[in-house]
Amino acid sequence: MSITPGGPTDGPEYLDGSGPGTTGPDNDNKKRLIALGAIVAGGAVVAGGAWAATSFFATGAQPAEALPDSTIAYFSVDLDPSGGQKIEAIKTLRKFPAFTDQVDLETDDDLRERLFEEVTTSGECEGLDYADDVKPWLGSRAAIAAVDLGEDEPTAVGVIQVTDGGKAEEGMATLVETCGGSTDGEAGGWAVEGDWMVVAETADIAEQVVDAAGGSTLADDASFGEWTGEAGDDGFMSMYVAKSAAKYLEDAAGMGMLGDPLGMTSPDAMSLDQDCLADATTSEEMDECFGDMTDPSSETSTEEIPPELQQMINDFDGAAATVRFNDGAVEVEYAMSNYQKDLTKFFGSEEGVDMVSDLPEDTIAAFGMSLSEGWAQGILDYVKTLAPDDAATIDEQLAQFETETGLAFPEDIETLLGEGLTVSVGPGIDPDAIANGGPGEVPVGIKVKGDAGEIQAVLDKISELAGPEVAEYLEVTEGDGYAVLALQDDYRTSLESDSGLGGSEVYSNVIDGDAQSVLFVNFDADDDWLVRLAGDDPEVAENLEPLSSFGVSGWVDDEVVHGMVKLTTN
Template sequence: MSMTPGGPTNGPEYLDGSGPVETAPTNDTKKRLVALGAILAGGAVVAGGAWAATSFFATGAQPAEALPDSTVAYFSVDLDPSGGQKIEAIKTLRKFPGFADNVDLETDDDLRERLFEEITSSGECEGLDYAADVEPWLGSRAAMAAVDLGEDEPAAVGVVQTTDAGKAEDGLATLVDACGGSAEGDGGGGDGGEESSDGVGGWVVDGDWIVLAETEEIAQQVVDAADGSSLAADSSFTQWTGEAGDDGFMSMYVAKGVTKYVEDAAGMGMLGMPGSPFAPAPDAMGMDPECFENAAPEDIEECFETSDDAASGEPEEVPEELQQMINDFDGAAATVRFDDGAVEVEYAMSNYNKDLTRFVESEEGVEMISGLPEDTVAAFGFALEEGWAQGLLDYVKTLAPDETESIDEQIAEFESETGLAFPEDVETLLGDGVTVSMGGGLDPDAVANGGPGEVPAGIRIKGDADEIQAVLDKISAQAGPEAAEYLEVTEGDGYAVLALADDYRSALEDGGSLGDSATYSEVVDADEAQSVLFVNFNADDDWLVRLTKDMPEVSENLEPLAAFGFSTWVDDETVHGLMKVTTD
């Protein structure tokens, strides 16, 4: 449901905490070009979350209609929010002094004009007037995309809505003149689709949309390809954006077609950046692990070891397990939206690695979180199905088949030094479900003077307490007496309990009803979740504000926060995630 303007304000409100990202130009020409591009296609991205949080994905024509179904990646923004959403969002943002002091934004402001002012405030594009040169033709929706046009690399494309195609032609020409010289496009100058000398690019105005690309020829190719086979009508696009939930003010989509380029990168030994879903171990990819750990992102390529294939220019063979993951990837989508005053990010992606995700489908950990004390400050709950440790080991070995013997030797050495049996003891230690949580009463001064025993943190494990204690005794023997006192298991409410502070141990033993609290249910999808991260900012006398009281500017901007929740779950062919943030 949507918020009602002027409605009750008793419940929590929500916000998006993303921030602006800006790239410093290197010369005057680039400054003009960056300003031009930002006005046309990247305004909302340049302005960041402060602007985006005032938006709501309205109904009507969307940029996907102007792109072909060969689009492999898509990011859209809508700056035409419903009146109620805009008002409530700005009210929420203005609760944060950092926003209110630095962004003079009122509920009836034209966001496009404000973006225009921000982008041109450096003095570039002199002589432009928003009311005369931009407003008559600029629409409220825009997108950036990567389109497969049959080349070695996808074409980078921008799409901008226009309210008047004729005025758009003149307006674009005016923008180019003011911001960086000549460019090609429908009536915009240039010749034959060649890239303009100053790199502004080309465009084609087609109905309600302006398609921008490196050259006019590329832009026209995109328009022609979209005729009769648009992205908006593509079944995969419809499926994945639907899986990501209700419409929002930002939408993102990645198509299966992107695997063509992923596969090429993997074959050239160029895949595996930190965080990539297709990233095997560095040494499994012909990369020097030590170099990989220490190199800056821009220097990663230098860490690849030269192989006979690389020296000959031939692509390296993609590991079988990685190739299977690439084949199994079918798409992904994400949406950022307001929902009943909530700002939430929801995503869905194809379950391309079922060999691992089958171990995280239990809801036991989430059920355990529901039974924590209601005054819980923060908690993480999850569960792993039986066999997960061996499954993870087998997976690692498939990514690095040449390292299997070395991996077995390292495990044997680990078992010899610790006395632990892998994977049996590791699986026993995590049981059938785990929660890691923190309660109220955290006092940094007490912790500094009294040590770990003053920290109200603990773990609950669903499993046999005696068996868990036997594993912990092995760890204690290696860790020494100082650690051993914190590795003693007690039983409570059907769970094995570990805690640093005695009072918190008792609270965990007694259990509670966190899952029934309004704060928890507002940010966690308890019906679907199989793992949950939850933070209650209001708990324990606004604990985060209290802990940052020596930094007033930070503290006052944290005070409006109420709660945070991140829920994830696997539904057969699809991996889901939902993140929510609320404010008071």
Template sequence: MTTNDPGPEPEYLGADTSTGATTPGGTPLRGRGRRTGLVAAAAVAVVAAVGAGAYGVVQLMAGGSSPATAVPADAVGYVSLDLDPSASQKIEAFKILRKFPALKKELGLGDGDDLRRTVFEEIVKSGDCSDLDYARDVEPWIGDRVAMAAVPDSEQGALPLVVLQVTDQDKAKAGFRKIESCDGPTDQEPSRTGLAFRGDYMLVAETQQEADGIATDVDAATLADSEDFTTATGRTGDPGIVTMYASQDAPDAVMTAMRHDAGGSVDQGRIDQLGKSFASFQGAAGVLRFSDGAVEAEFSAKGLPEGAGGSAAQGGPDVSTLPGTTAAVLSVALRDGWLDSFTEGLRSSLGGDYDQMLAQGERATGLQLPEDIETLLGDGVSLSVDAGTDLKALTESPDPSKVPAGLRIQGDPAKITPIIDKLKAAAGPSGDLVKVASGDGVVAVGLDQAYVSQLLTQGTLGGVAAFEDVVPEPDRANAVVFVNFDAGRGWAEQLADLVSDGDPEVKQNVAPLDALGISGWTDGDDVQHGLVRLSTD
């Protein structure tokens, strides 16, 4: 079956229905037992997603409309695998995967093997499916795209839906029924998994009534045409291979599912807290794509619960001024009042033990808790490690004072250093190993005096090409993780050599890595963004 292809469109993630559906937050959507038919559907989805995914990237397969055209517009969660992104992405994926010997060998890149067959045969081996044959029962109808969704239900929160692209409806139905029956009888026989068809897709639900109802909803309006869907997915930039989406109604679906599954033992306090936390939630989306020699995952959301991260105006510690020889850094901004949010949850979970714990901490350290913790960490902290360490020499003769690692705290030195002094005193003689230095609005702490002093100078990390490539918004990022695999003396390969006891294959698979960047920021519209980018040489 074919339909008019409206062209490439982004698709995004919400719920996994393969082993008992869950919402985007991971809460079970149903209290029912494991249905053979839906599990069979998920197994076929794995064949399409994993097998066809790798194969499709390599073979540049194409064709068909988006799975979002076969999902109702009111779906609360959605995840899809698109094997027909732009040709440039496919070529990038092929080039990147081939750089890693282990992946090249495992995926058979370049030899034309159909990995769908390989995955299918592994599934057959794991169950009572000896009568199934991939070439006869699956290959004639399986397409290149798959999606899983959570469709809203007033009683249960949401219903699981698997959407598979097919090339022949009759063969797909016959093949699916054979897969379904190979798992043996269940306590729910003789009922069957529900199947329906819309366009290029087979819709798989737990019952035929559900499948027919969902198909009718698809006829009325599709997710691909939903303004909420297109707005949320549009915030994540270019579409890619894997796409994700959670609607603004997802929290309500989770709470309904919690009530349904709990029966008479509803934890109303937990439900109320969830509702309060997500009261302003306006949807989230994400995408996984290949771009410019890197694989990246980009996410966005609006109205998420407030965390430690700073606001759009505040940003975080300026990691771009760290030393240019930095091998790795973890940095986070701490917004005003972050500790109140943290301690509120801690007090709720610990009860009376919370106050006792604070009292013990005050006696041991001489600090005023928890207030001094907020003062100590200032407006944000950056933990960094330099690439200049000779790892082999360090393992042979450990000396903490030779480890170029340190903590840079953004805040008032006059308030921060007295707290550090109290902690050093509480630690006894070992506290003398800790070196502290302060500058204009910053305090550096570490074991290597030379590195601690270096943290106070204006470094050049922001000008390092690898950093610029994987951390695109350093000025307004309120959280950053950065790893430069090629920094210094090849520390990453040294580490791989040490960890693997000299296994050359491990070193070969680390060698192609260039840099990893994980960053988060909030834009002027209060939309939270996140980017994970792994680049290669």
């Protein structure tokens, strides 16, 4: 293992997008090292967010192999220049003229070099040559992570794949020197072990991470494997949050950090304001006063964590997400522990999704979800757990609301939304007609699984409050067991009977078969409605034309909350 000496700093500035203050020569060195870190670590991840759309995630060694199993959060990106994901990415992105004009990226381009060019355009590293100084050792995968090393707060580190450890050491030294940094370790450090370089605040911290990974790696951790597996097939970006991350939320809540983080309302703080600051005659003396205030050892706040919040913290087991290209589409799949079972249990039916499937096939957009009995009261109880001190006030406000409106909560709202509902937009969007004809020209409708008569009774209460101009749009009709409400008469008629949206290819391409709630948009419907709305701007219209459909699917599988976001192209 090779270690580059390092010393203490004010924080891991190379991972901090805000950068350090410009207070002297040391900060100048740190600013230069920020540019260095952007090239070899942060740039490969953050700037990779822009370029990773052209990359892919192939099988092989991953940054998780260089991190210990005490890692609490992890975000990786893969810029490997070969494989199916890259081909899919290029094929998809080249459908958009703006991408071809601005990026003009081919499948055989070295994505690392293109990224290098982007992050060095500021001129901070003049004289640095990618072919000579970077390419011989820089690999294709990188990550940023938060690692628990037993300190009060997690430690931020970067991980970079290297193809040659010796050349990586030489190359890193060249980068530091060329970018105007310092090799004395005062502005950061790194350690090379095998195929990986760990970059940290100091070389000592980097060595601690390497040593910790020698015991047990994140890649071998059962929880990491479980949650990344729940997030589906590999992609070009991967994210993971461990169960242990919840303890930092617990610590913050227990210390009352949100209520009075500096202890300004304590007697000591008042005394400090009147005595210490009043007597201070120099900036150094004032700094000492504020140093006393912010000393964690002087804080005495020990607010008790609400039991409901504590239970959610205890129940959180982890989360993961993956971003990938697949058959002309880009998709984000995520999975997280179902730590709010008392809430999610009300939305676990497929009734709302079935209703969306029965909408007309020419539907432009739709949202659908199911609602189980007691859902409104369940949400109210959940809100109260977030603000237990305000529970009595919430009850008083609800009582006042009921008195003033004549509506009963939660009974009326549960009746109004039934066992499930859809909100949809149909064909015939005409901006001129809408502008001249009013709401009645908008093809928007709502279907509710419930008793139409009972729903109308609730709407009548709302009509009395809203007035006659609104009341004419609050009349429901019944169709196939559903209550139908629509602004446009023709669209109301189309909603009153089942149709075949769920059987269409454009729908099934973006909606997961296990979905319990969905959001769907068909860009091809209604004569390419989005392109038409682009108006007289041909450049915008040309870049909207490749879009086909968009979908968001959500479902709960006992202990796991799943989600899929997918965008397809023609």
